[in-house]
Amino acid sequence: MTVERWERRTEIPLILLAVAFLVAYAWQVLDPRMDSDFAGFLNVVSWTVWGAFAADFAIRLILAEDRRRYAFRHWYDVALIALPVLRPLRLLRLVAFVRVLDRSAANSLAGRVAVYVTGSAALAVGLGALATLDAEQDARGANILNFGDALWWACTTVTTVGYGDYFPVTTTGRVVAVGLMLVGIGLVGAVTATVAAWILGRVEAEREARA
Template sequence: MTTNPTRVARWERRAEVPLLLLAVAFLVAYAWPVLDPRLDPDLRSFLDLVSWTVWAAFVVDFVARITLAEERGPYVLRHWYDVALIALPMLRPLRLLRLLAFARILHRAAVSSLVGRVGVYVGGTAVVAIALGAIAVLDAERADPGANITTFGDALWWATTTVTTVGYGDFFPVTFSGRVVGVTLMLVGISVVGTVTASVATWLISSVETKNRAEAEARAVEEGERAGTPGG
């Protein structure tokens, strides 16, 4: 017995856009207090309520997907990252990565060519990872006395150099949470580079094979025509 993809896929299609909108709401609720430390306490409390409401919605979504899966144990194991992002408070800032679900919607609008899909995924992933990483590391670092990432501009520069695997070293996280964010951005950057390399290699191999196949077919037709031509 295997997981029924139809039921789970149907739920994911229906929940995709609402979850995306909730993720955007979570981004606003999370980022606003980080970018404006002098925020009114009442507004901060409201944004905190929005954040936890969105978290609860993601819990409901994951429980629903588990319920729709016939083999629930294997499904949970395959989606261990959802369990971690929901259950571990230490990883709470990484819930921002839920916005990467936006890539699934971009895929439907992307052009059909491999180059187009790679451009959409790589560009979208890099931009989202940089923005979210900058906000998360600023939230983790700013209150530490030894921090050197204390403004959003510093955080944005650090996130950009980390994702692109440049790593100048002029800014770096000193807290445990900040380093968790840093490791995550490193893995995203490596994955993006690996995806581009693999996609380009696959495209080149496919192009060469298509060209060779077309040339072989053309030679076969030409040889067949020669064989069918009467001798002089």
């Protein structure tokens, strides 16, 4: 069996596991005063998902022809397995959704950009808000104390507006902020490049029609 065949077979199960992890993670962040037994159950769910993703990556690594190159190209998989203690970074498991975005994107450049921009922006804002709230809500001197504040901050950050009314004070929160800034810059660049390519394509088509 090749890596591609394995990825196709495990795509849906991994997405379902990623959703289960997102629910467990978000529930713990949004309701920090939950019953200890239920919190323990959610932790079990989270670690079970981690184990499943670790096993999946190990199998893909075994199936790969060039294992070192494959591990380098899938650095985010290595990160989410090697750094399980950093709770906000566990959200990297949700990169399983990228495969769905790639398969559902239209064949045209404009269609792909529309899917990627919409999907990436939604994931970046939602997950960035959760990760930042997780890191900030119990920190000393923090001003991001609920999900509404975190969501507003994530929106202003990913759009590179940055009003400055809310800002992270923890190291983890600032790392998430840098990631959102890079995503925002990338999205703006992708949209700009697509519009420019579309205009050049129309100009070239008109020039060929007149020739």
